[in-house]
Amino acid sequence: MIILNQRQQELLGIVHRESYVTVEKLSAHFGVTHQTIRRDIALMAEHQLLQRYHGGASVLSSVENVAYNARQVLCIEEKRRLAALLAKQIPDNASLFINIGTTTEEVAKALHRHRGLRVITNNLHVADMMCDYPDCEVIVLGGVLRKRDRGITGEATVQLIRQFKVDYGIIGISSIENDGVLRDYDYREVRTSEAIIQQSRQVLLAADHSKFGRPALVELGHLSQVHALFTDKPVPPEMQAVIAEAGTQLFVAD
Structure with missing residues (x-):
């Protein structure tokens, strides 16, 4: 399991925002040598x-997510802050869907003091911690159980989700595009998240x-389709406009 220092986390964020960044630009931004950036x-x-290239770095392919063990530590403090903020919006005695993802797993951890919850999940990590x-x-x-992250997907999962109507659907996502479109990598996981959105009275992202x-x-x-978005940093003005137009409440744990 990798633990990134503050510079490395910021570097990764820059690569995600810009898709491709040169070593020269990163070196100037951080005030360190090219050799440090290359390391x-x-x-x-x-x-x-990320993907390493001669002279720079880019995001990974749009068809494959970051490995689960890497996602567990990526932006971990940020995930914990936003998870704590989201958990404050959930009352005791609520019914919840919680989907696959390391961010939603942090939300599950943040709910440990709640009472009377009824939780429906396709994430075995969430089930394991919350059952206690x-x-x-x-x-x-x-x-169908995915070995890489203990997530459950498939048509049977979707059919079971449709049997319930819950107070809150708590979902994570891999991508929010600049026009507000939500995206992920696995079409089977997407089908389960779509069903969760449909069967939730309020959707919390x-x-x-x-x-x-x-x-x-x-x-x-x-x-x-999302009632409230929880994130860890103020979003750019243009994204604020998209969120406002969508009618989504924005909560920032900064």
């Missing part, structure tokens, strides 16, 4: 956080700053 890029490329919470009932959705403008293959929906 940072090599380390993150080794852990599948006091007065918390956990329903695990059936389907948890997404750290690295998810904005990031490329991903499969369209999931639009911010207009």
